[in-house]
Amino acid sequence: MALKDYAKEIERCSACSYCKWIPFDHVKSWRFAKNCPSIDYFNFNNYSARGRYLTSRSILREEIEITQEVVDIAHTCLTCGACDVACKISRYNLEPLEMVRELKAELVKQNRFPEAHGQILQNLTHEANVFGKDRHRRGDWAEGLNIKDLTRETSGIVFHAGCSYSFDESLTPTVRTAVEIMNASGVDYGIMGAAEMCCGARSHAMGQDEAFTKLAKANIKLWKRAGVKTIVTACADGYHAFKHLYPSLGGDFEVIHIVEFIDRLIREQRLTFTKEIPLQVTYHDPCHLGRMGEPYEPWEGEEKKFKNQIVVHEPRKPRKNGIHGIYDEPRHILESIPGINLVEMERIREFSYCCGAGGGAPEAYPEYSSWVARERMEEAKATGSQALVTACPWCRTSFTSASRDEDSMQIVDILDLVRKAL
Numbered sequence: 415m416a417l418k419d420y421a422k423e424i425e426r427c428s429a430c431s432y433c434k435w436i437p438f439d440h441v442k443s444w445r446f447a448k449n450c451p452s453i454d455y456f457n458f459n460n461y462s463a464r465g466r467y468l469t470s471r472s473i474l475r476e477e478i479e480i481t482q483e484v485v486d487i488a489h490t491c492l493t494c495g496a497c498d499v500a501c502k503i504s505r506y507n508l509e510p511l512e513m514v515r516e517l518k519a520e521l522v523k524q525n526r527f528p529e530a531h532g533q534i535l536q537n538l539t540h541e542a543n544v545f546g547k548d549r550h551r552r553g554d555w556a557e558g559l560n561i562k563d564l565t566r567e568t569s570g571i572v573f574h575a576g577c578s579y580s581f582d583e584s585l586t587p588t589v590r591t592a593v594e595i596m597n598a599s600g601v602d603y604g605i606m607g608a609a610e611m612c613c614g615a616r617s618h619a620m621g622q623d624e625a626f627t628k629l630a631k632a633n634i635k636l637w638k639r640a641g642v643k644t645i646v647t648a649c650a651d652g653y654h655a656f657k658h659l660y661p662s663l664g665g666d667f668e669v670i671h672i673v674e675f676i677d678r679l680i681r682e683q684r685l686t687f688t689k690e691i692p693l694q695v696t697y698h699d700p701c702h703l704g705r706m707g708e709p710y711e712p713w714e715g716e717e718k719k720f721k722n723q724i725v726v727h728e729p730r731k732p733r734k735n736g737i738h739g740i741y742d743e744p745r746h747i748l749e750s751i752p753g754i755n756l757v758e759m760e761r762i763r764e765f766s767y768c769c770g771a772g773g774g775a776p777e778a779y780p781e782y783s784s785w786v787a788r789e790r791m792e793e794a795k796a797t798g799s800q801a802l803v804t805a806c807p808w809c810r811t812s813f814t815s816a817s818r819d820e821d822s823m824q825i826v827d828i829l830d831l832v833r834k835a836l
C-alpha cells in the first residue's frame with residue numbers, strides 16, 4: 415500500500431477523536447485516560463491520528479508544502495498502535511496506524527525525514543545495526559556460552575538477540591540469561607553471531623521501507639540456509655517484525671518471544687523458582703509484544719459499499735485490535751516467582767501506554783521521547799510498586815534513560831528477575 419491508497423479512507427475518519435483516548439469503558443482516572451503520546455505531549459490536533467489523516471489529505475491534494483512541521487507531525491508518531499486499537503473499537507473499517515506509517519514512507523520517498531534518522535539509516539547500511547557499532551562484534555555477547563553457530567551448522571531454531579541486546583553491554587547479563595535458560599531446557603538451537611542483522615523494525619517504523627526490506631530479506635535468507643523453522647527472541651521489536659512483517663516477504667517462521675518460552679517451561683514444570691524475591695512490581699506491556707505482536711493475516715479483496723452507504727470488505731478483512739498480543743505469559747512468570755506481588759497500572763494490555771522508544775523518536779526527538787517514558791513511569795509509580803518490569807530492551811533503556819535521581823523505582827527486565835529467582 416502507499417499513502418494514495420488511503421485517499422478514500424481519509425474521508426471516512428469521522429473526527430470522533432476516540433483515537434486520542436483509551437476506550438472510555440476502560441478509563442479508570444482522568445490522569446491516565448489518554449492513549450496517544452504525541453497529542454498528549456504536543457497538545458495540537460495534527461499530532462493525533464485524526465490530525466495525521468488531515469495532513470495526509472492535504473499532501474495528497476497538494477494543498478500544502480512539506481515543511482519541517484509536516485515532517486515533525488509525521489515522525490513524532492511512535493507507531494505505538496494505541497490509536498489503531500481505539501479507532502477499531504469506535505469504528506471498524508479504518509487503519510490509522512498503517513496510514514500514518516505510509517505518511518512517513520511517502521515523506522521518505524520525497525527525501526524528507528529527521529536528520530537523526532539519516533544517521534540510523536547509515537548505521538543500518540554500513541553495520542547492519544541501529545547504533546553503527548562494528549558488525550563483526552555482534553555475537554560477542556554470547557562468548558563462552560558454547561552455542562551452535564548457524565553460519566556453519568544447522569538447526570530448526572535460531573535465537574535472535576537483536577541490536578540492543580547485542581551491543582548494549584549493560585544488557586549482556588540479561589540476554590545471556592535468555593540463552594542459559596534455553597541451554598538448560600535442552601532445546602537444539604543456535605545463533606547467527608556476527609552474521610545476524612537488525613530485524614529492520616525501526617527502519618519500518620521510520621518509513622524507511624527500502625532499508626527494512628533489505629534487512630528482512632537478508633535475515634530470511636540466512637535462516638532458510640541454516641534450516642531454521644522457529645525464531646526465538648527476547649526483543650519486542652524483533653518479535654513484531656518477525657511475526658507481523660516478515661511473512662509478506664516470504665519469511666513464514668514460527669515466532670516465539672522468550673517470555674512464551676519460559677512460561678511454557680514453567681507450565682510443564684521444567685523450570686521452577688527456588689529463591690524468593692520480596693518485591694511489589696508493575697508490568698509494562700511493550701507495544702510491539704502486545705497489541706503490535708499479533709500474527710500476520712494476509713488479506714486480498716475488494717472494498718464495497720453496502721446499500722450505497724456502509725463500507726464492507728469482501729472477503730471480510732481481519733480485524734487487528736490487539737487482543738491476540740502476548741499479555742498473559744509475562745504476568746504468569748511474575749506470579750510464579752515467590753515473593754513477587756504484581757499490581758497493575760491503569761493502562762494495560764492492548765490499551766498500554768508507549769515507553770517513548772518507538773519510531774526513531776529517541777534519536778530525533780529526545781525530549782519528547784523522554785517525556786513519554788516519564789509519563790508511563792508516573793503511572794507505574796501510582797501503583798506504589800518498587801519496580802517497573804518490562805520484556806523489551808528498548809522499553810527498559812527508554813525508562814532507564816528517563817529516570818531521575820529522586821526516582822526510587824527500579825527498572826527491571828523480566829529476565830533479570832527470572833535469573834535472580836532460579
Ligand code: SF4
Pocket residue numbers: 426427428429430431432433434463464467500501504505508510
Ligand atoms: S478514532 Fe478513528 S475515526 Fe475517530 S477521529 Fe480517530 S482516526 Fe478518525
Ligand code: SF4
Pocket residue numbers: 449450451452453461462463490491492493494495496497498511514
Ligand atoms: S501510533 Fe501511537 S503515537 Fe502514533 S498516532 Fe497512534 S497513538 Fe499516537
